[in-house]
Amino acid sequence: MRSKYPIHTTLSAEAIKVLERYEKELGAKNVVLEKALLSMDRSHFKSKLDTHGMDNTIKRVCTGVPGLDESLEGGIPKGFAVIVTGPPGTGKTTFCMQFLMEGVRNNEKCIFFSFEEPMEQLVQYFMQFGWDVGKYIDDGYMDIFGMSMLTSEEIIEIIDAYKPDRVVFDSLNVFTAPDEFRTSGGWRALLRLLKSKKVTTLFITEKRHGIETKQFDEYDFLGDGIVFLDSIQTNEIDTTPTPVMAVQKMRATRIDRMHQPFRFTTTGIAKYRISNLPDRVLQERLARRAVEHKST
Ligand SMILES: Nc1ncnc2c1ncn2[C@@H]1O[C@H](COP(=O)(O)OP(=O)(O)O)[C@@H](O)[C@H]1O
Numbered sequence: 001m002r003s004k005y006p007i008h009t010t011l012s013a014e015a016i017k018v019l020e021r022y023e024k025e026l027g028a029k030n031v032v033l034e035k036a037l038l039s040m041d042r043s044h045f046k047s048k049l050d051t052h053g054m055d056n057t058i059k060r061v062c063t064g065v066p067g068l069d070e071s072l073e074g075g076i077p078k079g080f081a082v083i084v085t086g087p088p089g090t091g092k093t094t095f096c097m098q099f100l101m102e103g104v105r106n107n108e109k110c111i112f113f114s115f116e117e118p119m120e121q122l123v124q125y126f127m128q129f130g131w132d133v134g135k136y137i138d139d140g141y142m143d144i145f146g147m148s149m150l151t152s153e154e155i156i157e158i159i160d161a162y163k164p165d166r167v168v169f170d171s172l173n174v175f176t177a178p179d180e181f182r183t184s185g186g187w188r189a190l191l192r193l194l195k196s197k198k199v200t201t202l203f204i205t206e207k208r209h210g211i212e213t214k215q216f217d218e219y220d221f222l223g224d225g226i227v228f229l230d231s232i233q234t235n236e237i238d239t240t241p242t243p244v245m246a247v248q249k250m251r252a253t254r255i256d257r258m259h260q261p262f263r264f265t266t267t268g269i270a271k272y273r274i275s276n277l278p279d280r281v282l283q284e285r286l287a288r289r290a291v292e293h294k295s296t
Pocket residue numbers: 087088089090091092093094095264265
C-alpha cells in the first residue's frame with residue numbers, strides 16, 4: 001500500500017528520501033531543509049508532475065489575421081514563442097502588430113520591442129490600417145519600445161513589471177549570430193520567463209532567401225512555431241508579386257504547411273480563403289523559382 005506524505009507532495013521522490021533520512025536522524029520535522037530541497041528540486045531532480053490537476057485543454061490565442069486562426073485550430077497555443085520570418089518587406093512587422101492589436105482589443109497587455117525603427121515611424125505606419133496604437137498606449141494596454149537599446153536583463157525587468165499577455169521582438173537579427181543567440185544565458189533566461197508567465201511571443205527574424213529554399217537557421221529551432229512570409233510572382237503577365245504566408249511549424253497543432261496568398265487591406269493583412277487560391281499556379285511558380293535559385 002502507498003503511504004501518503006501530504007506535506008511533501010510537491011517534492012520529488014528523490015528529495016523525499018533525503019528529507020526522510022534527515023528527519024529520522026533529527027527525530028523532528030525540518031521545514032528549512034524541506035524548503036531548501038524544494039528549490040533544489042527544480043534544478044536537480046525530476047519535478048513531480050500532477051497529471052490529475054493538469055489542464056489538458058490548450059488555450060489558443062487569436063492572431064487577428066483573418067483566415068489564419070482557422071488553419072491553426074483557433075490560434076497560436078497560449079505561451080508559445082513563434083518565429084515570424086522572411087525576406088525584407090514581406091509584412092513581418094505588420095503581421096506582428098496586427099497580432100498585438102487583436103490582443104489590446106481583448107483587453108490584453110501588449111509590448112512591441114523594435115530594435116530598428118523609432119516608435120513615431122511605427123505608430124504612423126500602423127495608422128494606415130486604422131490602428132490607433134497611440135490610444136492603447138495612453139490606456140496602458142500597449143507599450144512600444146522604438147529603436148530599443150535594451151539588454152536582455154532590462155527586457156526581463158520590463159516583462160516582470162508590466163506582465164504582458166503578448167510580446168513582439170522586431171527583429172532578433174540585430175543582436176548576435178543566431179547560434180550565439182540560442183545559447184546566450186541572457187536570452188535563455190528571457191525565454192524561460194516568457195514561458196513561465198505564459199506570454200505568447202512573436203520573434204521576427206530576417207531571411208536572405210525566399211520560401212522555396214529549405215534552409216533553417218538557429219532561430220527557427222528555438223521557436224514553437226514558424227510563420228514564413230514572402231512575396232512571389234504568380235502571374236506571367238502581371239508581374240506584381242503576391243504576398244504569401246506559410247505556417248512551417250506549430251507545435252501541438254495540425255497544419256498544412258502550404259503557402260497561402262494574403263493581401264494588405266485597409267484594416268491590416270488577410271489571408272485569401274483557401275477556395276480562392278490560385279494554388280496550382282502558386283506551387284508551379286515556387287517550384288520554378290527553386291530551380292532558378294539552384295542554377296544561380
Ligand atoms: N497598404 C498596402 N498595400 C500593399 N502593400 C503594402 C501596404 N502596406 C504595406 N505594404 C507592403 O508591406 C511591406 C512592409 O511591411 P513590413 O511589415 O514593414 O515588412 P517587413 O517587416 O517584413 O519588412 C512593404 O514592402 C509594402 O510593400
